[in-house]
Amino acid sequence: MREELILDVPHRQVVFTIPKMLRIFFKYNRSLLSALCLCGKEAILKYFKAAAGRELTPGIIAAIQSFGSRINLHPHLHFLVSETGQDREGRFHSVCRFNDDLLRKIFTREVFSLLLHKQLINLMLVQKILRWKHTDFHVHSKVRATSKQEAERVGKYMIRPILSLKRLSFDKAQGQVIYQYGKDSEKTERMDYLEFIARVTSHIPDKGQVTLRYYGLYSNAHRGKMRKAGVDPSHPPIINNEVSFVPSKGWAEMIRKVFEVNPLICPQCGGEMKVISFIEDHKVIDKIIRHLKLTFHAERPPPPQIVQKELQMAAEQIGEYF
Numbered sequence: 001m002r003e004e005l006i007l008d009v010p011h012r013q014v015v016f017t018i019p020k021m022l023r024i025f026f027k028y029n030r031s032l033l034s035a036l037c038l039c040g041k042e043a044i045l046k047y048f049k050a051a052a053g054r055e056l057t058p059g060i061i062a063a064i065q066s067f068g069s070r071i072n073l074h075p076h077l078h079f080l081v082s083e084t085g086q087d088r089e090g091r092f093h094s095v096c097r098f099n100d101d102l103l104r105k106i107f108t109r110e111v112f113s114l115l116l117h118k119q120l121i122n123l124m125l126v127q128k129i130l131r132w133k134h135t136d137f138h139v140h141s142k143v144r145a146t147s148k149q150e151a152e153r154v155g156k157y158m159i160r161p162i163l164s165l166k167r168l169s170f171d172k173a174q175g176q177v178i179y180q181y182g183k184d185s186e187k188t189e190r191m192d193y194l195e196f197i198a199r200v201t202s203h204i205p206d207k208g209q210v211t212l213r214y215y216g217l218y219s220n221a222h223r224g225k226m227r228k229a230g231v232d233p234s235h236p237p238i239i240n241n242e243v244s245f246v247p248s249k250g251w252a253e254m255i256r257k258v259f260e261v262n263p264l265i266c267p268q269c270g271g272e273m274k275v276i277s278f279i280e281d282h283k284v285i286d287k288i289i290r291h292l293k294l295t296f297h298a299e300r301p302p303p304p305q306i307v308q309k310e311l312q313m314a315a316e317q318i319g320e321y322f
Helices: 020-028 031-052 100-117 123-130 148-158 193-201 220-228 250-259 282-292 304-317
Strands: 011-017 057-067 073-086 092-094 138-145 168-171 176-181 187-192 212-216
Touching: 011 031, 011 148, 020 031, 020 073, 020 100, 031 057, 031 073, 031 100, 031 212, 057 148, 073 148, 100 123, 100 138, 138 148, 176 193, 187 193
Parallel strands: none
Antiparallel strands: 011 073, 011 138, 057 073, 057 212, 073 092, 168 176, 176 187
């Protein structure tokens, strides 16, 4: 994302949250999460138009999350939005100020329009919620990334996993799972182990469901058009200063990011190793593996029918979940 996708401009993290009373619709109809993501995108586009006085297309990376800090049901959206948008003439304009209250109002209208169109709520309920002092629709856009490195850190937070193993423990005497949550893990929640299984499995996306989406300047369609026109989509005309070429760190950097180990550090002395050559001959590779007595046998998973049966039993006993 940092090296090939995002523009070298400031970005904002925009978080969209919906009221608790509406979350039940997204629990049993996972396709609504995709529609909710489109509501967030439309809210951003309409806000940019209101702020700039013209239609602008920013770069948007959207992450759909269905869980809260307690592994509970909490569907919400994390957007990484460029503070730069392109108009119809191809010119770029900056939108540096984000008004959370205006964004919230636009997002609220988009969500209500969605649920009314799906006939999940009626107009009386919409009017009732709008009369409340606090509708529980929230938008937060205070987190600002001014560099690609900061945008990368925000992106890692957006795609964080459901839970942290460091916060998880098991009380064998009571047969309960203990999970710590909160800013400094100051709060704990105890639950039956079957409830824990039900909570975790309820957040598994449906087959084919995409939870990370790209819109506007970051969409595949826009980037494809830019490449056909001979323009590098990662360097728009708004950037006047010439950017020096930075070579990709390639495979070693990717391994470090995913597995959190540096493959170029010697395990014996801790010094940095240099690549002398690449061996591509399979026979030579097999000979080296046999000489080093290395084995690569993965543990076999249980049969799928057993896993499915266990998940169904857990879900049936915890009626609150799928």
